[in-house]
Amino acid sequence: MRVYVVDNGGQWTHREWRVLKYLDVETKIIPNNTPFDDLDVDALVLSGGSPHVADENEKMGRNGEYLDRADFPILGICAGFHFMTNHFGGRTAPAGKPEFGKATLIVDKENDIFLGLPREFVVWQSHNDEVVKVPENIEILAHTVDCPVEAIKVKGKPFYGLQFHPEVENTEHGSEIFQNFLKVVEEWHR
């Protein structure tokens, strides 16, 4: 299985690569301006990064092209998730209460991505912005006390978005979330 990590400039982009590598996936980090036609992958992870996607869209390179043309699963994390939500009609804005470090995730819908995980667990955060409007075609899967949209699924597409960071060591069940995503990828290509 080949899953590449699209580098949107996150502190933890390389951690995403490491988690995938540890799960025996063929992976590499690619710049976010890599043309879609140059990709030969089974899935993509859109990393986080410092851009405020609401007003620094140009820094997100070709993420939009990937979301428009991919016929495979995509997992957006933090800025990658903000971009995904905006792309499908949602809105991102500076968070009323930004979250850094420890937070408790409350899972509202298990879906595929939280399959077999507890209803509540500790996750690690690092975001200044948050999703403030979710369109009809997006389903909310989880929240925290301070942030109403922590995980989403785009209806009718194998696209997932996470506000928190499953790739860092302090997040509980992080590797299992990646494994669940890889199961989605496997099913999709079956």
Add this chain to the structure above:
Amino acid sequence: MFNAERFVNEQIEEMRSKIKGKAIIACSGGVDSTVAAVLASRAVGDRLLTVYVNNGFMRKGETEAVGKMFDTLGVNYRLVDASEEFFAAMKGVTDPERKRKIIGERFIRVFERTAKEFGAKYLVQGTIAPDWIESGDGVRDVIKSHHNVGGLPKDMDMELVEPLRDLYKDEVRVVARYLNVQVAERQPFPGPALAIRVLGEVTPESVEIVREACAIVEEEIERASAAGKMTRPWQYFAVLLPCQSVGVQGDNRAYGRTIAVRSVESIDGMSAAYSRIPHEVLERISVRITNEMKSDVNRVVYDITNKPPATVEWE
């Protein structure tokens, strides 16, 4: 999972093909650079010179201990005392980024001189993933310029070789254990050393204060860990803060400096939680620092911030 044997073989092979002629390795005696030194020495043998620079900001007894460790390793090494030159460069500097850049450049100037004497064109460094990630690049914000990446001067006249670039600390330790490196479990210590644990200007006097406080923190935490009162944290040290506060010592008014104790739990340094040190241990640290260093320090605080939002070091 991570396979140390495969990694070691690949890196030795790669260094052999990359390094033509002689090389020096910049080695502080910490886990990363010592592992890099062992790998490089296996790759090119006595075409390698291990160079340790005493920048004047090292911990208590560190330079002597590193010398002994190199003897045990049996590598070809040189200890360079450049403390005067580093202190001179730090005069009047208080901005953390400027400190890191100046220190990065000083290191390179010393390495260039040593490399020239030895006839080496290559500089091997124990750079690991967080060093280049946090130093920033075209797409990544600069969190802090690590001396060995963001602190490198543009006109550097040596070719870099960095075998550990894609590893994190926990993986370097796996390699260190595989290679039987004695410093495998040593706590991380930043390249700019105590200079970034003195907030404000770095002087021989301020470095001496934080050096003593760091030694007390290390001693007490290591003693409590050995006695089973706590698990040894990932990293633990003291920081000298640039503020004074009022106290009372022996019925006299005191207006002394403040030490912050910092201790964190982490795997890779990219995220961390503050350590739950027993109060009994914290109190012992506080009493020792304020009694033994009474003319300098009259207040000790404990840092309870995770990373993010903080970083492990204060600068």
